[in-house]
Amino acid sequence: MFDLIPVVMPLIVIIVIIMIFLSFVPLGLWISAVSAGVKVGIFSLIGMRLRRVRADKIIRPLIKAQKAGMDVNANQLESHLLSGGRVDNVVDALIAAHRANLDLSFERAAAIDLAGRNVFEAVRMSVTPKIIETPWISAVAIDGIEVKVVAKVTVRTNLARLVGGAGEETIIARVGEGIVTTVGSSQSHKSVLENPDLISRTVLSKGLDNGTAFEILSIDIADVDIGRNIGAHLQIQQAEADKQIAQAKAEERRATAIAKEQEMKAEVEHMKSKVVEAEAQVPMALAEALRNGNLGVMDYYRMQNIQSDTNMKNNIGTTDIGKMFKSQNDPTTKS
Known part of the structure; x- marks a missing residue:
């Protein structure tokens, strides 16, 4: 059994090497590219794997582009993929533009795709408005x-x-x-x-x-x-606004008139207070005249009698008998 170890160990090492090689090289994808006439080297596929680029996202669009007669290489597609672009969408747009005889280069298509626009949909809109x-x-x-x-x-x-x-x-x-x-x-x-x-x-x-x-x-x-x-509606709104302005001005004038009336009433009361004040000074003046001898006692009594007679006449004039007597003696009331 120990004699088989020198034979088995090399086989195991060879199998491990082959498995490691196949894990780095998508052999089926390479065969598809070669059969389609796309020149892609084994070391290019290994480099994509080391750069963490999915080879199928490069090789399949590349096969499609070269079958359509487009002049596109793997480096362009890989650069666009690493920039965050959608390689398959760009290739489809280039093929559609080529079929429709539109002038669209790979650089412009890649720029449109990286700008966030759907370049394939844009090409379709160029053909079909x-x-x-x-x-x-x-x-x-x-x-x-x-x-x-x-x-x-x-x-x-x-x-x-x-x-x-x-x-x-x-x-x-x-x-x-x-x-x-x-x-x-x-x-x-x-x-x-x-x-x-x-x-x-x-x-x-x-x-x-x-x-x-x-x-x-x-x-x-x-x-x-x-x-x-709209014109009539604006005129109605303007008329309503003018009416409100007129009403406000009228209300302002009314408030001013009321305030003026209150001021006049206050002025009348003020004048009445002055009259009362002046009448209050009359007895004081009479007393001062009596003290100074400017007015005699008999003069004072005669003045009192005159005032009493005047008050009596005023009172009689305000009664019904006085009004009747006045109407009888008034020549304008006689027919």
């Missing part, structure tokens, strides 16, 4: 009538401006702005209803696709509807 439908866009004509418009924008991808170009939201916003401007410059909403193609021609002539990733082919008005009478 896409229709973007805007939401209801509200605009007001000069006569104050609201016009609602829905437009369909036919666009195709501009591969030269896809990196850094604006997206669909910008197209919709610019078309909406053009519709609002065109309707707003119309004298009447009837002219918009009669010639909706005027909106399409005017908006399309503004070059709305500048700086975007698309090329606008056509702008078609899908639907036009009449909304509210």
Whole structure:
């Protein structure tokens, strides 16, 4: 048994070496590449394994590209994969662009893919244009009538401006702005209803696709509807505001008049207090005149009698008998 050890050990070592080699080299993938006419060396596959690059993500797209007649090598695909790109998507886009006779290089396709855009979908949109439908866009004509418009924008991808170009939201916003401007410059909403193609021609002539990733082919008005009478609504609001302002001013004048009336009443009370104050000084003046001899006692009594006689006459004048006597002696009441 010990005589078999020198024979078995080399076999075991050879088997282990073969297993290690197969773990580093995807032999089946290499055979597929060679059979497809793709020149890929064993050491290139080992280098991919050491660089932790999945060889199937490089070899299969490479086979597909070279079968389609594309001039792409493994180093380009591996560099793009290590940069975080989608190699298979880029190769599909290059094949589709080549079939459609579009000018698209690998570097541009890789840049578009690394920018986060679907380069294969962009190539498809270049071949088959896409229709973007805007939401209801509200605009007001000069006569104050609201016009609602829905437009369909036919666009195709501009591969030269896809990196850094604006997206669909910008197209919709610019078309909406053009519709609002065109309707707003119309004298009447009837002219918009009669010639909706005027909106399409005017908006399309503004070059709305500048700086975007698309090329606008056509702008078609899908639907036009009449909304509210904005002019009349604004006039009603203005009249209501004017009414409220007038009411506020009237209330202000009323409050001023009330305040003035209260001030006059206070002034009357103030004058009455001065009269009372002056009347209070009369007895003091009489007493001072009696003390100084300027007024005699008999003079004082005569003044008192005159005052009493005057008060009596005033009281008689306010009674019913006095009013009757006065009416009998008044010549204007006799017929």
